[in-house]
Amino acid sequence: MELDHHVVVLGAGYTGMFAAIRLARRTRRTGVRITLVNPSARFTERLRLHQVAAGQELAHLRIADLVAGTGIAFVRGRATAIDPDGRTVTIDDGTRLDYDTLVYALGSATDTSRVPGADVHAFTLNSPQVAVRFHDRLDGLAAGDTVTVCGGGLTGVEAATEVAEARPDLNVTLISATEPGAMMGDRARAHLHGSLRRLGVAVVVGRVTEVLADAVELETGERVASAACLWTTGVAVSPLARESGIAVDDRGLIVVDATLRSVSHPEVHAIGDAAAVRLGWGRVHGTCQSGLPTAQHTADTIARLLRGKQARPFRFGYFHQPVSLGRRDAVIQFTHADDTPRRAYLKGRAAVLYKEFVSGSPVKMYRLGKRVNVSTIVSKGGRATREPAAAR
Numbered sequence: 001m002e003l004d005h006h007v008v009v010l011g012a013g014y015t016g017m018f019a020a021i022r023l024a025r026r027t028r029r030t031g032v033r034i035t036l037v038n039p040s041a042r043f044t045e046r047l048r049l050h051q052v053a054a055g056q057e058l059a060h061l062r063i064a065d066l067v068a069g070t071g072i073a074f075v076r077g078r079a080t081a082i083d084p085d086g087r088t089v090t091i092d093d094g095t096r097l098d099y100d101t102l103v104y105a106l107g108s109a110t111d112t113s114r115v116p117g118a119d120v121h122a123f124t125l126n127s128p129q130v131a132v133r134f135h136d137r138l139d140g141l142a143a144g145d146t147v148t149v150c151g152g153g154l155t156g157v158e159a160a161t162e163v164a165e166a167r168p169d170l171n172v173t174l175i176s177a178t179e180p181g182a183m184m185g186d187r188a189r190a191h192l193h194g195s196l197r198r199l200g201v202a203v204v205v206g207r208v209t210e211v212l213a214d215a216v217e218l219e220t221g222e223r224v225a226s227a228a229c230l231w232t233t234g235v236a237v238s239p240l241a242r243e244s245g246i247a248v249d250d251r252g253l254i255v256v257d258a259t260l261r262s263v264s265h266p267e268v269h270a271i272g273d274a275a276a277v278r279l280g281w282g283r284v285h286g287t288c289q290s291g292l293p294t295a296q297h298t299a300d301t302i303a304r305l306l307r308g309k310q311a312r313p314f315r316f317g318y319f320h321q322p323v324s325l326g327r328r329d330a331v332i333q334f335t336h337a338d339d340t341p342r343r344a345y346l347k348g349r350a351a352v353l354y355k356e357f358v359s360g361s362p363v364k365m366y367r368l369g370k371r372v373n374v375s376t377i378v379s380k381g382g383r384a385t386r387e388p389a390a391a392r
Helices: 014-026 046-053 128-139 154-166 186-198 288-306 348-369 382-386
Strands: 006-010 033-038 073-076 079-083 088-091 096-098 101-104 108-110 146-150 171-176 202-205 208-211 215-218 223-225 228-231 235-237 268-270 320-324 330-335 341-347
Touching: 006 014, 006 096, 014 033, 014 101, 014 288, 014 348, 046 128, 046 154, 046 348, 101 288, 128 228, 146 154, 146 223, 154 171, 154 186, 154 228, 154 320, 186 330, 186 341, 268 288, 288 348, 320 348, 330 348, 341 348
Parallel strands: 006 033, 006 101, 033 073, 101 268, 146 171, 146 228, 171 202
Antiparallel strands: 079 088, 088 096, 108 235, 208 215, 215 223, 320 330, 330 341
């Protein structure tokens, strides 16, 4: 079967990379052309950026090396416009790519626009370069200085514990609108808080209203001293889909049908953080755990459509919440499909090994995925995902 069909994948993060590699294998020897577009030539392991912030050096992974031998054409550039009616993508150097199928995998970033001063005085983990700049700031701090980490989600907890372990001479304060680890069961949450205390991380529960050059102000009026602030809360997505006239929700995510195809432009497939996905049990929130299955499903869907078969609905259920607590501790909360906690959890050394396996598995999967079809779906969500999703 020889096909004259061009698939453009926008974004070479965890999901875009996996979608491109899996699709290349599923369509090998068919003549299907795949182009992967990304602003950086380096593949970013976002699951490990809190380690970079604490001063650890990660392997330098080149996108061209990861896709070598697959037939995928890599284009370094940033997509600046999409014409979904003309089926073209414009890159920042003026190049225009025509496509038959578009995979939109531009992902998300930490949003610093909603709280005054966060965009000026806070660092993020949006890229390795910014994480390195945060570490450089830490290097310039004196013993006893205070570092604030704003956001008590899993990323904030990982960053706070990583910094506290690497720099025990600093005072690390984790500021969270709710109790850190609130989504976990009692025993896993107790271990998480025990680790925070062991590492000397102070926890402040309160909503941040402003980030200043030397402090973080809370809605109570209290000011927490801050010689360096790391912002890990809030999510922003690229405005490109909205600007291009593709149907999006109020968060800017592409509204998709049950097969993860745009409801306004079916030749556009959205995956990972870029897609507004609802299943029978509720809304999928953006994580690598849910993003990789959307990439797998979309690659398989495109391959099925090219063979003249019908697309199948996406099914997925959450399985775990893995959290590193520095390099020598971790906690893993196992979950139901809707991400609510089960009784089972891991802690300590077993959890450290588990978390390292999770963090390192995507790159290993890409390499293996060139030769065999590798599945990332641990749970399909059971009965709940066989029911129709609630209205969006």
